[in-house]
Amino acid sequence: MGGAVPTNSAQGPYVSHHPAPVSAEMPAHPITLEGYSVLHQMFRFRWAAWNALGEGERLGVIKDAEQTLRPMEETGLTALFSMVGHKGDLMLIHFRNSFDELNEAELKLAGTRLYGYLEPVNSYLSVIELGLYDSTVKLYKQLMERGVVPHSEEWEKAIQETIERQKSAMSPRLCPKIPDHRYLCFYPMDRKRGEAINFYTVPIESRQKQMEAHGMVGRRYAGKVQQIISGSIGFDDWEWGVDLFGADPLQFKKLIYEMRFDEVSAVYASFGAFFIGLRVKIDGFSEWLGGKLPTL
Known part of the structure; x- marks a missing residue:
């Protein structure tokens, strides 16, 4: 249907002077805490080109790589892994304070002579995250019982205070060193959001219960598996x-x-490719380049 757009001035469409209504419903998203920025780099190693080098040339490349990678490893925030299977040969994981520092780590590696023998096959960029489903639901209920309007100034102040308090308490989990274990399993995942099954349309209290049950399984593997x-x-x-x-x-x-x-996985989870690696310390990197897996 046609018709003129109502206006209250000569300059443009009608603009209401009444504030837009604010929803009193409990927000759907949980509070999250963020820590280190994380980069996974997966490479295929050009073994044929490497094996064609003379011994002196190899030693020069190894020395150059060690000078760059050793200080990175010593911080506990960069680690190398020998990959199992066809998806790649070498994986590097970097934990840093920012994306800027991750990019700096990339550039340092790219500046080595070793990089000429590395073919990037995959990468993954993320930020260490803790989802506070339990704390979120409790806080949201407390605020709403007090009559605090969601997303109001008072509401956002309470959320920020909770974030700051929790970040201080959770600092070791948000900014950890890379665990010094022999084996690594890395994989990406989603929560389904299709037309029939959509995790993001489930009420937050139901999602909280699902995630709590999911976490109980993980806690049973404490001491056997460290998860980030x-x-x-x-x-x-x-x-x-x-x-x-x-x-x-x-x-x-x-x-x-x-x-x-678990319901949250059985119904709502989708998984990407899985990558398995074995830790290679810089002290044993020359052995790896010689075709031998060093002991940890």
Whole structure:
């Protein structure tokens, strides 16, 4: 239907002088805490070109690589892994304070002579994340019972105070060193958001209960598997990245299999490719380049 747009001035469309109504519904999104920025780099190694080098040339490349990578490893925030299978040969993980520092780590590696023998095959960018479902639901209920309007100034102030308090308490989990275990399992994942099954339309209190049950399974593997979750919404192709570290790779299988039976995984989870690696310290990197897996 046609018709003129109502106006209240000569300059343009009608603009109401009454404030827009504010929803009194409980917000759908949980509070999250963010820590280190994370970059996974996966490479295929050009073995044929490497093996064609003379011994002196190889030693020069190794020395140059060690001078760059050793200081990075010594911080506990960069680690190398020998990859198992066809998806690549070498994986580097970097934890840093910002994307700027991650890019600096990339550029340092790219500036080595070793980089001429590395072919990038994959990468993943994310930020270590802790989702506070339980704390969020409790706080939202408390604020609404007091009559605080969601997203009001008072509401946002309470949220920020909670974030600051929790970040201080959770600092070791938000900004950890890379675990010094032999085996790594990394994979990206999503929560389904299709027409029939959509995790993001489930009420927050139901999601909180699902995530609580999911977390109980993970806690049973404490001491066997160390898990680091990183959020990647807006940063990469999936919503989260999951790093599992441990001394026995079979524990990865057992943990992930058991979690598949949780409602939040069985109904709402989608998984990307899985990458398995074995830790290679810089002290043993020359052995790896010689075709031998060094002991940890």
